[in-house]
Amino acid sequence: MVLLEKAVPEQYRKWVIAAGQQCPEVSSPLIAAQIEAESNWDPYAASRNPETHEVIAEGISQFIPATWATWGVDADGDGKANVYTPADAIMTQARYDCYLAKVVKSYNLAGDQTKLMLAAYNAGPYAVQRAGGVPQIPETLDYVSKITALMAKYSRAMQDGGPTSEFGQRVADNAKKWIGTPYSWGGGSVDGPSFGFAQGASTRGFDCSSLVQYAVYHASDGKIMLPRTSQIQATQGKAIDPADIRVGDVIAFALSGAGDYDHIAVYVGQGQFVHAPRTGDNVKVSSLGDSYYSSKPKTIRRFGQ
Known part of the structure; x- marks a missing residue:
């Protein structure tokens, strides 16, 4: 915030x-x-x-x-x-x-x-x-x-910094189409939801980084394959100033406060993002204005545009 x-x-x-x-x-x-x-x-x-x-x-x-x-x-x-x-x-x-x-x-x-x-x-x-x-x-x-x-x-509030690109809209659409899908630790890939491991072993779904990986991969017609973890995804692409955020940009959060980007999401406009939050929850839309997310360190990355 x-x-x-x-x-x-x-x-x-x-x-x-x-x-x-x-x-x-x-x-x-x-x-x-x-x-x-x-x-x-x-x-x-x-x-x-x-x-x-x-x-x-x-x-x-x-x-x-x-x-x-x-x-x-x-x-x-x-x-x-x-x-x-x-x-x-x-x-x-x-x-x-x-x-x-x-x-x-x-x-x-x-x-x-x-x-x-x-x-x-x-x-x-x-x-x-x-x-x-x-x-x-x-x-x-x-x-x-x-x-x-x-x-x-x-x-x-972070506002959309410019016109939405065709690629950015495709990233957002590919993330939004999975809203309601269960969170699965270690689950999901560019092929879609899958069973994870540990607490995700019995759940077919996505975790935060696999959802982002899927959205960017399909928006680029398979040309951009992001790394599997949020920590590495947060170092890829082009760094974007919060004032210039656009639909389809990727937001990485350091939820633990330790400087490690341990959560990642897709920005879908109007201060909102789509993400797979945690075990027991589903892929959903959340707000950057939420007091929990607004207080966390974050970095914004742009791919393919």
Whole structure:
């Protein structure tokens, strides 16, 4: 997900961009959406206990004092980590978000990892662990829902960068015709769906890289045979800037966050892609705006056009 810079107040733009570069799980649009939800960009915001009037959360990113004492950083280099200094607060927010993303990932919970991280920011990581997902706490549910919705406001969605080529349309059509086909680990080839191995041994279908291999092979009338794995497919063809993406381009994702492109898909236009996601799922259409996929490192490759 690419930051729509004009949506961010100019005085904070530099720090929101920097914050979104701290780890793969935390994007600049997420940081911006979180700030709006927390303080509506007020660097002096202070939330108080309605009964005691004690300050319980402070600054543009609304840190409780105990969390700030542990995580606060001096981002602007003035010699002090100040919760009311936007640079310090925003970079601390990113640091803490990245930490929480790793913690919730270690729980091996199903579900959108971005939502789990946001729930941990609001309710604490142990509440997420105890609940086995996003805690059913009204405040936390509202918090997660509000931020994931706000991310679209701060995102410059990847748009089709030019007219669709005949080849690109053929790649997309060859991928789309298998929508609904089961995912099969190690299954599929240029000949179509097949039984895989390991957990795919009893399922006839495609995995992510065989679907892409099939689509490009048939679009090129058998002239382009891609390697079998997503990691190698992601190094082939022509590298494309996200702003120039076109129908039929191939998108490789580093879902593990380790820099390894372990998932791959075919772009079909309007911010959507066709892919074979995982065991138990089918070939389907997903959106680049989905908070899970938008937060992952990705590379775009073009073949035959």
